[in-house]
Amino acid sequence: MQPDKLSRRRLLKGMAALSVSALCATLFPGRLAAQPVASADFTAVSEFLVSRAVSAVLSKRYYAALAHHHADFPQRLAALADYLRAQRFPHVDDFLQATAMASPLFQTASLIIGSWYTGVVGDGANSELIAYADALMYQPTRGILVVPTYGSGPDSWGNNPDTHPSGRSV
């Protein structure tokens, strides 16, 4: 499975879903408040930015939290989604390379990636946790380091993980 292709396909699929849900929202304005239309867009953009399939439940919660902490988040997301749709980057790395770090698009991407990786949305004392063990930052070292409080059992350490792939789960 090639993650870059997957991400792009998911992104495009998500965009299609967006138009349907946007239409529904127009026809049934009551649904707009109950379920933000942008959440499908958010899932698709997120999957592209983190190069992974993401949980639908967490996606909903991240979106709600980001919209809560950043009043302009729906507009920022829409701008980023439009840009990604237009540019058709094969992989997030291509987007990052083509985008200046100081640009609003990069900053929005960083906000979304940062949320998924750290599991936290918001700043300072107003931060809120969306995910702990499912925060993506634990993925790159999965099987080597545990997520604290989810230990791998007595004496499950000691070998060089580079030469002794353990198969330990986090």
Added chain:
Amino acid sequence: MKVDADVIVIGSGVMGGLVATQLAKAGKSVIIVEAGPRIKRQDIVERFRNSPFKMSLTNMKLQGVGSPYPDLPHVPSTYGDYLQQSGPVKYPTKYLRVVGGTTWHFGSALWRMIPNDFKLQSLYGRGRDWPFGYEELEPWYGKAEQELGVSGMDGQDESGHGGEAWPPRSTPFPMKGLEPSYLFKRLSELLGKGGYNPVMEPNGRATRPYGQRPACAGNNNCNPVCPIAAKYDGSMHIDEAERHGARLLDNSVVYKIEADDSGKISGIWYRKPDGSDHHLTANYFVLAAYGIESPKLLLMSSSERYPRGVANGSDQVGRNLMGHTGISMNVMMNEDVWPGQGPTELLVYLNNRDGDFRKDFPSYKIKVRNTVPTADYAASLIAKGVLGSRLDEQLKLMSARSLNFAIDFETLPLAENRIIPSKNKKDAIGLPVPEIYYSVTDYWHAGKAQGLRDFDNFAQLLNAKISKIDTSYQDRQHIMGTTIMGDNPRDSVVNRHCQSHDHPNLFIAGTSVMPSASCMNPTLTGAALSLRLADYMLKTVKV
């Protein structure tokens, strides 16, 4: 006269719990009075997991907001602005005001001191001697190791010189030591070439089922909370004391100890969260509220008869505050060593734990940090704009290769380093908050210079690149000295039995009585002294 209990113990941490358990087992009626609430392990674990702030020893800055323990109006958290700092060096210690006390979040290092630590003045012309030597405390160290369930490696030279087993011990460790991680094996190989002798820390984590504790499962979370109770904490002795009939009053903040004109302590006053005040009497009193709250309470208990406070004829209460003031270094290895693997702590270097150099610079230990560092690295990488594939690569690389070494220096008992009740700031129930004055001397700076040389050697031996050195007086949260022990009532607070010079029915349990700090975590020494104190109360004083 009828009293409420034979003995009142103030404070429900490891020290109060040990004394209360021994007394209750001997059939004495005991009331333990604790300022904070009872807590449940699962609640603390859940609060930790759900908190957006994860404490980490590699990122002390986050500790200010990271505690999953209660922060209540009548027992404000030490993670907030409860402790007032007035000295040139901050002493931002973090103790827990809950049933079971600070051991809930300690890393659980349980070291013995070595014989020369007891004779600092006579051997090296520094600090103070203890009124007795190591041999007096040795059997109590053994008993404390049994009570706290210590796992450790027999046969090590804990003086750090790579020699024979030291200090002498009459009993082996109750449990074998934890399995060393790959990091330790590799560091030992590399640093061994420079003559650095690895020593594995004795600690309070079970390596087999011990009482009700399961074996350590490598949760890498001793601080702030062990999720499975493999690690010892003081609540275990409180539970035991209660099983033997001791009564525990929680959320009861003792604010005054009363002494009559004859010098006898007659009672205590405590305040509940609703502001109501209550009085209790007993024949004997044990103060075990740790190194800040114990002296604060004695100083708050001033009266016409005792204008300087209770037990303070010497004017030493609150003074001689010691700790382990430290420095640290971050390096980047050129090979993978995975410091976050396995349980936290364990590997230390003690080449400069003891020797004639103590005339010139302090004893110190060098330790390697091995908490899972992911959250710190993720936040800093993302802030730097590292995203995409590079974020995953860098997270992996830093987790595998970034190392943090920290040094703990011994500090000396100085009269000016002290804790007093604040004159201008009170907590929500109207009691003064602690005010701390702390400073370091040239002696400490001489140690720092020596430690920095070791850091350089370490980096060379490890083929590592130094990325950061922090010499900003890091506090290690080991409070000692504030009710110091000695034979002379004019310059010490308690005698060799941890009994107040001024009030024979008042005893002080814990690390605040230690006349010297050594460079080692003091909990086991406090526990040994507490068991010895309980024995003295039962067999000699006959409480």
